[in-house]
Amino acid sequence: MKGMSLIVKTVTRWIKGFIFLFGIYIVLTGHLSPGGGFAGGVILASSFILLTLAFGKEVALSKLSKNMASELDSIGALMFLTIALLGMCCGGAFFVNFLHRSHPGEAFRLLSAGNIMxxxxxxxxxxxxxxxxxxxxxxAIKVVLKDDAMKMIRHK
Amino acid sequence: MTRESGMIYALCFVLFMVGLYCVVVKKNLVKIVLGLAIMEYAVNLFLILIGYRKDGIAPIIDGATDAKTFAAASVDPLPQALVLTSIVIGLGVLTLMVALCIRLYERYGTFDITQIRRLRG
Amino acid sequence: MFELIFLLLIFCIIGALVAVETRDLLSAIIALGAVGFGLSIIFLLLKAPDIAITQIVVEILCLVVLIRATISRDLTTISGDREFFGMIATVVLLFVAFLFGLEVLRELPQFGAPLFTKAPGAVTNVYLTEGLAKTGAANIVTAILLDFRAYDTLGEATVLFTSILGAMAILRIRSRKKVRD
Structure with a gap:
């Protein structure tokens, strides 16, 4: 059984791009409006999860494989730390907002907050x-029947 | 303390107690996870309630108001920032607990904690 | 305003009681979802739109993960008798703890009058008056989260990374064992 019914698949095909776009919007405008990295990241993940639920695991993994997701996870964490360390080089302290100090942009614009974006x-x-x-x-975990589990215990 | 504010804190505390009751009394692993989630919700709600100002505005500046009038009207943004991290940590911890539940179910074939007796490495 | 928050809190408590007491695990998880969504509306009424967005999104993900964990198992209803005496003793103890907690609640500031309004030197006043000029971010919550208190966010990211790593490590052992068998 691969995925859900035809209705779910069609709606998912239309709507997945918009959900992804909305996640990117929430991430990018986190310093101007409600939202931010956490909420936007969860929305990005949920667009892929919708794909997994509607079409099955293979389709979602062909868009973003497990190794790629693991690398992106580490890249995000390292990017966060690298920007924080750059503050140490350019501004003198860990986590200093050096971009906003040197180039204070016009307020209420996308590029106004420097490092925060x-x-x-x-x-x-x-x-x-x-x-x-x-x-x-x-x-990915499959169902294990009760008898099989009991057998596994007894064998050990 | 007025009756209103006392009542709203008390209701928040009742929500916490419902979660604690679920964790203490229930024997099903998934029910215990649900109880922990309810307790976490109650704590988050309590922190936000502490920082609320009557007839306040959300802590987002728009171009029309200057900083002084904004600071005189806004609600407390500090608990909101802390709760934001707390919610995401709650999701991570819930994922970890669900993973443990799945492993225990596969090993013992049940979610009942009274039947999960034999611990083995 | 106050009455609406009151009613939503009652709704949340009823949802939590249903989630605790029902025997079907799927119904319990859906009742937990009702609690989370009600809580999200309360956050919106309490002027915390950041928290409301995050809560509603995280709640959906929680529901998907929990349903995925329970619905495919063959044991979705709870059976067996309960210890009546032990339950009564627990309820009585929790009620006593609740009464002591009510005494503590008297020491809290009024609802609607937070502490930073009375203390001029409170750090929140600095965040509110100088946040836009110092960071350039119009959303003060994001300014606190990623500039004034970025160490908190670093710790939070570490905790999230570690918990996801732990979940993966726990779930991966079985597949490797199966391949070896």
Missing amino acids: LYNIAIGIKVGASLFMVFVIIS
């Missing part, structure tokens, strides 16, 4: 990739 992007990548990966692993 970069942090949001890093966290969004990290949260989205790690949650998608853990969902794929949880959903």
